[in-house]
Amino acid sequence: MLIQKKSLAFISSLVAVFAIFFSCKKEESIVETTTSEIETEEADGLYPYKWLTTYAFFDGEISNLNPAEDLIFYKPSSSLFTDYAHKTRFIQFPEGEKAKLVNGEFDFPEGTILVKNFYYPLDFKKQEGERRIIETRLLILEESGWEAYPYIWNDEQTNAQLKVIGGQKEVHFKDLEGKDQVVDYLIPNRNQCKTCHNKNEEMAPIGVQVKHLNNDLDFQDQHGNQLEYWSQIGKLDGFEDPGQYPSLINYENESLPLDERAMAYLDINCSHCHRTEGPASTSGLFLTYNEKDPMKLGINKTPVAAGIGAGSHKFDVVPGKPEESIVIHRMNSTEVGVAMPELGRTTIHKEGVELIRNWIKSLE
Numbered sequence: 001m002l003i004q005k006k007s008l009a010f011i012s013s014l015v016a017v018f019a020i021f022f023s024c025k026k027e028e029s030i031v032e033t034t035t036s037e038i039e040t041e042e043a044d045g046l047y048p049y050k051w052l053t054t055y056a057f058f059d060g061e062i063s064n065l066n067p068a069e070d071l072i073f074y075k076p077s078s079s080l081f082t083d084y085a086h087k088t089r090f091i092q093f094p095e096g097e098k099a100k101l102v103n104g105e106f107d108f109p110e111g112t113i114l115v116k117n118f119y120y121p122l123d124f125k126k127q128e129g130e131r132r133i134i135e136t137r138l139l140i141l142e143e144s145g146w147e148a149y150p151y152i153w154n155d156e157q158t159n160a161q162l163k164v165i166g167g168q169k170e171v172h173f174k175d176l177e178g179k180d181q182v183v184d185y186l187i188p189n190r191n192q193c194k195t196c197h198n199k200n201e202e203m204a205p206i207g208v209q210v211k212h213l214n215n216d217l218d219f220q221d222q223h224g225n226q227l228e229y230w231s232q233i234g235k236l237d238g239f240e241d242p243g244q245y246p247s248l249i250n251y252e253n254e255s256l257p258l259d260e261r262a263m264a265y266l267d268i269n270c271s272h273c274h275r276t277e278g279p280a281s282t283s284g285l286f287l288t289y290n291e292k293d294p295m296k297l298g299i300n301k302t303p304v305a306a307g308i309g310a311g312s313h314k315f316d317v318v319p320g321k322p323e324e325s326i327v328i329h330r331m332n333s334t335e336v337g338v339a340m341p342e343l344g345r346t347t348i349h350k351e352g353v354e355l356i357r358n359w360i361k362s363l364e
Contacts (some may be wrong), residue, residue, distance in 0.1 A: 101238030
Protein backbone atom coordinates (compact mmCIF):
# COMPACT_ATOMS: atom_id res chain seq x y z
CA MET A 1 0.00 0.00 0.00
CA LEU A 2 1.39 3.41 -0.90
CA ILE A 3 2.29 5.70 1.96
CA GLN A 4 -0.54 8.16 2.23
CA LYS A 5 -1.92 10.39 4.90
CA LYS A 6 -5.60 9.90 4.25
CA SER A 7 -6.94 6.35 4.57
CA LEU A 8 -9.82 5.04 2.49
CA ALA A 9 -12.59 3.03 4.11
CA PHE A 10 -14.81 2.43 1.09
CA ILE A 11 -13.44 1.73 -2.36
CA SER A 12 -15.11 3.92 -4.90
CA SER A 13 -13.71 2.24 -7.96
CA LEU A 14 -11.63 -0.68 -9.13
CA VAL A 15 -8.69 1.68 -9.57
CA ALA A 16 -8.84 2.53 -5.87
CA VAL A 17 -8.82 -1.17 -5.06
CA PHE A 18 -5.61 -1.71 -6.99
CA ALA A 19 -4.05 1.36 -5.39
CA ILE A 20 -4.73 0.06 -1.91
CA PHE A 21 -4.13 -3.65 -2.22
CA PHE A 22 -1.75 -4.34 -5.07
CA SER A 23 1.02 -1.82 -4.62
CA CYS A 24 2.74 -3.75 -1.85
CA LYS A 25 5.97 -4.25 -3.81
CA LYS A 26 6.36 -0.54 -4.33
CA GLU A 27 5.69 0.19 -0.68
CA GLU A 28 8.07 -2.52 0.45
CA SER A 29 10.91 -0.93 -1.47
CA ILE A 30 10.10 2.42 0.12
CA VAL A 31 10.01 1.01 3.63
CA GLU A 32 13.12 -1.10 3.25
CA THR A 33 15.17 2.01 2.54
CA THR A 34 14.26 3.35 5.99
CA THR A 35 14.37 0.12 8.01
CA SER A 36 17.94 0.70 9.17
CA GLU A 37 16.92 4.10 10.48
CA ILE A 38 14.02 2.68 12.46
CA GLU A 39 15.74 -0.39 13.89
CA THR A 40 17.86 0.95 16.72
CA GLU A 41 20.26 -0.97 18.92
CA GLU A 42 19.70 -1.56 22.61
CA ALA A 43 22.57 0.76 23.52
CA ASP A 44 20.80 3.70 21.89
CA GLY A 45 18.00 3.64 24.46
CA LEU A 46 15.61 5.00 21.86
CA TYR A 47 12.30 3.64 20.57
CA PRO A 48 11.66 1.53 18.67
CA TYR A 49 14.01 -1.29 19.61
CA LYS A 50 14.91 -3.96 17.08
CA TRP A 51 14.01 -6.82 19.42
CA LEU A 52 10.95 -7.17 21.64
CA THR A 53 13.02 -8.55 24.54
CA THR A 54 14.86 -5.24 24.83
CA TYR A 55 11.74 -3.59 26.26
CA ALA A 56 11.69 -6.09 29.18
CA PHE A 57 7.90 -6.20 29.11
CA PHE A 58 7.76 -9.80 30.36
CA ASP A 59 9.36 -11.69 33.22
CA GLY A 60 10.89 -15.14 32.75
CA GLU A 61 10.52 -16.86 29.42
CA ILE A 62 9.11 -14.26 27.08
CA SER A 63 6.72 -16.74 25.45
CA ASN A 64 4.81 -17.02 28.74
CA LEU A 65 3.84 -13.34 28.38
CA ASN A 66 4.03 -12.94 32.13
CA PRO A 67 3.90 -9.15 32.57
CA ALA A 68 6.63 -7.25 34.38
CA GLU A 69 5.61 -5.20 37.40
CA ASP A 70 5.09 -1.98 35.45
CA LEU A 71 2.75 -3.56 32.88
CA ILE A 72 -1.02 -3.42 33.43
CA PHE A 73 -3.28 -6.01 31.85
CA TYR A 74 -6.41 -4.67 30.15
CA LYS A 75 -9.22 -6.20 28.12
CA PRO A 76 -11.98 -4.57 26.08
CA SER A 77 -15.47 -5.94 26.69
CA SER A 78 -15.59 -7.01 23.02
CA SER A 79 -12.68 -7.87 20.76
CA LEU A 80 -12.06 -6.93 17.14
CA PHE A 81 -12.02 -10.04 14.96
CA THR A 82 -8.59 -10.98 13.58
CA ASP A 83 -8.85 -14.38 11.87
CA TYR A 84 -9.78 -16.08 15.15
CA ALA A 85 -6.48 -15.06 16.77
CA HIS A 86 -6.45 -14.75 20.56
CA LYS A 87 -5.00 -11.64 22.16
CA THR A 88 -3.46 -10.41 25.37
CA ARG A 89 -3.11 -6.68 25.98
CA PHE A 90 -1.04 -4.58 28.35
CA ILE A 91 -0.37 -0.91 28.95
CA GLN A 92 2.81 0.63 30.31
CA PHE A 93 2.81 4.15 31.70
CA PRO A 94 5.99 6.22 31.97
CA GLU A 95 7.42 6.10 35.48
CA GLY A 96 5.57 8.53 37.76
CA GLU A 97 3.03 9.45 35.07
CA LYS A 98 -0.70 8.78 34.78
CA ALA A 99 -3.59 9.19 32.33
CA LYS A 100 -6.40 11.70 32.75
CA LEU A 101 -10.00 11.69 31.63
CA VAL A 102 -10.82 14.78 29.58
CA ASN A 103 -14.39 15.09 28.32
CA GLY A 104 -14.83 11.36 28.72
CA GLU A 105 -11.70 10.44 26.74
CA PHE A 106 -8.25 9.30 27.82
CA ASP A 107 -5.39 11.78 27.76
CA PHE A 108 -2.26 9.65 28.01
CA PRO A 109 1.21 10.95 28.92
CA GLU A 110 3.95 10.89 26.32
CA GLY A 111 5.82 7.60 26.53
CA THR A 112 2.74 5.44 27.12
CA ILE A 113 3.04 2.06 25.38
CA LEU A 114 0.20 -0.28 24.39
CA VAL A 115 1.31 -3.91 23.97
CA LYS A 116 -0.93 -6.30 22.04
CA ASN A 117 0.03 -9.94 21.48
CA PHE A 118 -1.65 -12.15 18.85
CA TYR A 119 -1.50 -15.92 19.26
CA TYR A 120 -3.26 -19.18 18.43
CA PRO A 121 -3.79 -22.16 20.76
CA LEU A 122 -2.75 -25.25 18.85
CA ASP A 123 -6.02 -26.78 20.02
CA PHE A 124 -8.91 -24.40 20.71
CA LYS A 125 -10.40 -26.95 23.11
CA LYS A 126 -7.29 -26.49 25.27
CA GLN A 127 -7.18 -22.74 25.71
CA GLU A 128 -4.40 -22.90 28.30
CA GLY A 129 -2.36 -25.46 26.37
CA GLU A 130 0.42 -25.05 23.85
CA ARG A 131 0.16 -21.97 21.67
CA ARG A 132 1.97 -20.11 18.94
CA ILE A 133 2.50 -16.38 19.24
CA ILE A 134 2.48 -14.72 15.83
CA GLU A 135 3.05 -11.04 16.43
CA THR A 136 3.19 -8.26 19.00
CA ARG A 137 1.99 -4.81 18.02
CA LEU A 138 3.16 -1.76 19.92
CA LEU A 139 1.51 1.64 19.92
CA ILE A 140 3.88 4.17 21.45
CA LEU A 141 2.79 7.71 22.23
CA GLU A 142 5.70 9.83 21.06
CA GLU A 143 6.09 13.60 20.89
CA SER A 144 4.55 13.60 17.40
CA GLY A 145 1.65 11.34 18.40
CA TRP A 146 0.94 7.60 18.43
CA GLU A 147 3.29 5.44 16.36
CA ALA A 148 2.79 1.75 15.45
CA TYR A 149 5.53 -0.88 15.44
CA PRO A 150 4.83 -4.54 14.44
CA TYR A 151 7.07 -7.29 15.84
CA ILE A 152 7.06 -10.78 14.30
CA TRP A 153 7.86 -13.75 16.54
CA ASN A 154 10.43 -16.36 15.55
CA ASP A 155 9.55 -20.04 15.25
CA GLU A 156 11.43 -20.81 18.47
CA GLN A 157 9.14 -18.38 20.36
CA THR A 158 12.15 -16.80 22.04
CA ASN A 159 11.93 -13.29 20.58
CA ALA A 160 10.17 -11.03 18.09
CA GLN A 161 11.81 -8.68 15.61
CA LEU A 162 10.63 -5.31 14.38
CA LYS A 163 9.34 -5.66 10.80
CA VAL A 164 7.96 -2.38 9.52
CA ILE A 165 6.98 -4.04 6.22
CA GLY A 166 4.81 -6.60 8.03
CA GLY A 167 4.71 -10.20 6.88
CA GLN A 168 2.72 -13.39 6.52
CA LYS A 169 2.57 -16.60 8.55
CA GLU A 170 0.78 -19.85 7.83
CA VAL A 171 -0.95 -20.93 11.03
CA HIS A 172 -2.30 -24.42 11.77
CA PHE A 173 -4.69 -25.21 14.64
CA LYS A 174 -7.64 -27.37 15.65
CA ASP A 175 -10.91 -25.49 16.10
CA LEU A 176 -13.53 -26.08 18.79
CA GLU A 177 -15.04 -28.87 16.71
CA GLY A 178 -11.68 -30.63 16.44
CA LYS A 179 -11.26 -29.79 12.75
CA ASP A 180 -7.87 -28.85 11.33
CA GLN A 181 -7.72 -25.24 10.21
CA VAL A 182 -5.14 -23.26 8.26
CA VAL A 183 -4.96 -19.46 8.22
CA ASP A 184 -2.65 -17.35 6.06
CA TYR A 185 -2.19 -14.78 8.78
CA LEU A 186 -1.16 -11.32 7.60
CA ILE A 187 0.90 -8.99 9.79
CA PRO A 188 0.13 -5.41 8.72
CA ASN A 189 2.89 -2.99 7.91
CA ARG A 190 3.17 0.34 9.71
CA ASN A 191 1.23 2.24 7.09
CA GLN A 192 -1.64 -0.24 7.12
CA CYS A 193 -1.88 0.27 10.88
CA LYS A 194 -2.70 3.89 10.15
CA THR A 195 -5.59 2.82 7.95
CA CYS A 196 -7.68 1.58 10.88
CA HIS A 197 -6.12 3.55 13.74
CA ASN A 198 -7.37 6.79 12.24
CA LYS A 199 -9.13 9.52 14.18
CA ASN A 200 -9.37 12.88 12.44
CA GLU A 201 -6.40 11.85 10.27
CA GLU A 202 -4.21 11.07 13.29
CA MET A 203 -3.30 7.66 14.66
CA ALA A 204 -5.30 6.66 17.74
CA PRO A 205 -5.98 3.47 19.75
CA ILE A 206 -9.14 1.50 18.98
CA GLY A 207 -9.81 -0.72 21.99
CA VAL A 208 -8.36 1.63 24.58
CA GLN A 209 -11.44 3.80 25.01
CA VAL A 210 -13.55 4.30 28.11
CA LYS A 211 -16.59 2.58 26.58
CA HIS A 212 -14.55 -0.59 25.96
CA LEU A 213 -12.73 -0.69 29.32
CA ASN A 214 -15.49 0.38 31.72
CA ASN A 215 -16.13 -3.20 32.83
CA ASP A 216 -15.07 -5.80 35.39
CA LEU A 217 -11.89 -7.81 35.01
CA ASP A 218 -10.13 -10.53 36.97
CA PHE A 219 -6.40 -10.92 36.34
CA GLN A 220 -3.79 -11.64 39.00
CA ASP A 221 -4.31 -8.85 41.57
CA GLN A 222 -6.93 -7.04 39.48
CA HIS A 223 -10.54 -7.58 40.53
CA GLY A 224 -13.58 -5.49 39.66
CA ASN A 225 -13.84 -2.52 37.32
CA GLN A 226 -10.52 -2.16 35.53
CA LEU A 227 -10.67 1.65 35.28
CA GLU A 228 -11.35 1.87 39.02
CA TYR A 229 -8.25 -0.30 39.44
CA TRP A 230 -6.22 2.14 37.34
CA SER A 231 -7.43 4.92 39.63
CA GLN A 232 -6.59 2.98 42.79
CA ILE A 233 -2.98 2.38 41.72
CA GLY A 234 -2.53 6.02 40.76
CA LYS A 235 -2.55 5.63 36.96
CA LEU A 236 -5.81 7.43 36.12
CA ASP A 237 -7.30 10.74 37.24
CA GLY A 238 -10.91 11.78 36.80
CA PHE A 239 -12.66 8.41 36.77
CA GLU A 240 -15.25 8.29 39.52
CA ASP A 241 -18.59 6.49 39.27
CA PRO A 242 -18.50 3.85 36.47
CA GLY A 243 -22.20 4.53 35.95
CA GLN A 244 -21.38 7.98 34.60
CA TYR A 245 -19.62 6.53 31.57
CA PRO A 246 -20.70 4.29 28.68
CA SER A 247 -19.98 0.58 28.97
CA LEU A 248 -20.25 -1.80 26.04
CA ILE A 249 -21.21 -5.43 26.45
CA ASN A 250 -19.50 -8.55 25.16
CA TYR A 251 -21.19 -9.38 21.86
CA GLU A 252 -20.33 -13.06 22.35
CA ASN A 253 -22.66 -13.28 25.36
CA GLU A 254 -25.78 -14.82 23.82
CA SER A 255 -27.83 -14.21 26.97
CA LEU A 256 -27.79 -10.45 26.31
CA PRO A 257 -30.23 -8.56 24.01
CA LEU A 258 -29.63 -9.11 20.30
CA ASP A 259 -29.65 -5.42 19.35
CA GLU A 260 -27.09 -4.55 22.05
CA ARG A 261 -24.84 -7.41 20.96
CA ALA A 262 -25.08 -6.32 17.33
CA MET A 263 -24.21 -2.70 18.12
CA ALA A 264 -21.28 -3.80 20.31
CA TYR A 265 -19.99 -5.92 17.42
CA LEU A 266 -20.33 -3.15 14.84
CA ASP A 267 -18.72 -0.65 17.19
CA ILE A 268 -15.53 -2.59 17.88
CA ASN A 269 -15.19 -4.04 14.36
CA CYS A 270 -16.38 -1.19 12.16
CA SER A 271 -16.75 2.16 13.93
CA HIS A 272 -13.05 3.04 13.92
CA CYS A 273 -13.71 3.92 10.27
CA HIS A 274 -17.47 4.39 10.28
CA ARG A 275 -17.80 7.38 12.60
CA THR A 276 -17.64 11.14 12.18
CA GLU A 277 -13.92 11.17 13.04
CA GLY A 278 -13.06 8.18 10.86
CA PRO A 279 -11.92 7.83 7.25
CA ALA A 280 -15.32 6.42 6.19
CA SER A 281 -17.25 9.45 7.41
CA THR A 282 -18.06 10.43 3.82
CA SER A 283 -19.97 7.15 3.39
CA GLY A 284 -22.76 8.38 5.62
CA LEU A 285 -22.72 4.98 7.37
CA PHE A 286 -22.05 5.37 11.10
CA LEU A 287 -21.75 2.20 13.19
CA THR A 288 -21.02 3.39 16.73
CA TYR A 289 -22.89 1.69 19.57
CA ASN A 290 -24.96 4.80 20.37
CA GLU A 291 -26.12 5.61 16.83
CA LYS A 292 -29.93 5.74 16.68
CA ASP A 293 -30.60 7.34 13.30
CA PRO A 294 -31.86 4.50 11.04
CA MET A 295 -30.45 6.15 7.91
CA LYS A 296 -26.98 6.50 9.44
CA LEU A 297 -27.16 2.85 10.46
CA GLY A 298 -27.66 2.04 6.79
CA ILE A 299 -31.32 1.05 7.00
CA ASN A 300 -32.81 1.43 3.51
CA LYS A 301 -29.82 3.63 2.67
CA THR A 302 -28.13 3.51 -0.73
CA PRO A 303 -24.32 3.47 -0.57
CA VAL A 304 -22.44 6.64 -1.47
CA ALA A 305 -19.62 4.94 -3.38
CA ALA A 306 -19.43 1.22 -2.72
CA GLY A 307 -18.28 0.35 -6.26
CA ILE A 308 -17.93 -3.40 -6.71
CA GLY A 309 -18.44 -3.81 -2.98
CA ALA A 310 -22.22 -3.47 -3.30
CA GLY A 311 -22.54 -6.32 -5.75
CA SER A 312 -26.13 -6.43 -7.01
CA HIS A 313 -27.51 -5.03 -3.76
CA LYS A 314 -29.11 -1.60 -3.49
CA PHE A 315 -29.19 -0.84 0.23
CA ASP A 316 -26.71 -1.11 3.11
CA VAL A 317 -29.31 -2.74 5.36
CA VAL A 318 -32.68 -4.07 4.23
CA PRO A 319 -34.84 -4.70 7.33
CA GLY A 320 -35.79 -8.35 7.62
CA LYS A 321 -33.70 -9.28 4.57
CA PRO A 322 -30.03 -9.84 5.45
CA GLU A 323 -29.21 -11.53 2.14
CA GLU A 324 -30.26 -8.36 0.31
CA SER A 325 -28.13 -6.16 2.56
CA ILE A 326 -24.73 -4.83 1.45
CA VAL A 327 -23.41 -5.07 5.01
CA ILE A 328 -23.86 -8.86 5.03
CA HIS A 329 -22.55 -9.16 1.47
CA ARG A 330 -19.30 -7.45 2.45
CA MET A 331 -18.87 -9.16 5.82
CA ASN A 332 -19.39 -12.53 4.15
CA SER A 333 -16.62 -12.04 1.57
CA THR A 334 -12.83 -12.21 1.43
CA GLU A 335 -12.65 -10.74 -2.08
CA VAL A 336 -10.45 -7.68 -2.41
CA GLY A 337 -12.63 -4.63 -2.93
CA VAL A 338 -15.67 -6.33 -1.43
CA ALA A 339 -14.60 -7.54 2.01
CA MET A 340 -15.21 -5.35 5.02
CA PRO A 341 -13.28 -4.59 7.09
CA GLU A 342 -10.72 -4.08 4.34
CA LEU A 343 -7.77 -5.05 6.52
CA GLY A 344 -7.17 -7.30 9.49
CA ARG A 345 -8.71 -10.53 8.24
CA THR A 346 -8.29 -13.12 5.51
CA THR A 347 -11.16 -15.32 6.70
CA ILE A 348 -14.87 -14.79 7.28
CA HIS A 349 -16.04 -14.34 10.84
CA LYS A 350 -18.91 -16.82 10.67
CA GLU A 351 -20.23 -16.04 14.13
CA GLY A 352 -20.09 -12.29 13.49
CA VAL A 353 -21.93 -12.63 10.18
CA GLU A 354 -24.60 -14.73 11.87
CA LEU A 355 -25.02 -12.16 14.63
CA ILE A 356 -25.52 -9.27 12.23
CA ARG A 357 -27.71 -11.44 10.00
CA ASN A 358 -30.02 -12.18 12.95
CA TRP A 359 -30.07 -8.51 13.91
CA ILE A 360 -31.14 -7.48 10.40
CA LYS A 361 -33.81 -10.21 10.45
CA SER A 362 -35.19 -8.68 13.65
CA LEU A 363 -35.56 -5.20 12.18
CA GLU A 364 -39.05 -4.11 11.21
